[in-house]
Amino acid sequence: MKKGPAIIKDIVKKALKEDIGSKDITTDFLISAKDKSAAYIIFKEKGVICGSKLAQEAFHELDPEMKITFYHKDGDLVPKNTKIAKIEGKTRAIFTVERTALNFLGFLSGVATYTHEFVEKAAPYKAKILDTRKTTPGLRNLEKYAVKCGGGTNHRFGLYDMALIKDNHRHACHPEISIQEAVRLIRKRTNKQIQVEVDTLDQFMQALEAKPDLILLDNMTTRQLKKAVDIRKKMKIKKPLLEASGGVSLRNVQSIAKTGVDRISIGSLTHSPRSIDISLDAI
16 A cells, blocks of 8 residues: 555546646636746635645646745644645646645545544543544545544554454354454454444443453443443453444534543544635735
8 A cells, every 4th residue: 555645646646637637728728838926825714734745746746846835734723814825836837736736625624623623522531532434435544644633543544453343243153253252263363453342231241351452332322331431440440442433423522522431433524524615815
């Protein structure tokens, strides 16, 4: 799997090809190839910046000599009407790349900003906010990076870096196996972390006996979550870590964090964010 700059280059090239095609017929027919100008990138609303490297790569793809000065870095929370960058270079490149660059910035800043809102609400109770694998195909690395920019924590990146045992896994075994047996079988073959998903307190008790690294409490009420936390507390153990998931929103995340769970995973961080309103204004 490609990482870092290689991923950025590939994604930017595909995005530009998708938008430009054979050529930008409006800009190329009206603007001289020699013309140069400058513009500001402006956040039209409060938000957390994310995607500056993609925007920069996009402009440099068409004009390698483009001068791009960012006044803020990824992860910075900026107020409405903040100029986050200045661009100076070929006018054709600025106009042609504008939408692609703003799409990257708007979308990823939207993920980062949405994550930040959850993190702020959970902060008084020290519960970490995590993403999930509910990401846009092909963009997982970028979206998880945006979650980190917003102060969140990454859950597993894929099926390869942590085991997550669900009911379906156990039911599909012939004969069906218990939670304890499932954990034992995986523990024998890997030293990677093991998480068990449960949706009842009875299953939670079984999972505790299996001693996984983490237990995912799926779609439990706040009363059930508090009960699970209290049970672990009475056992005077800090692990397994307890993670709440399912139906989490900005309206209820604080009450979930208040139960004492260690982590809260939220699929909507990456599958339902609203893009930040960003503009490019010529100087």
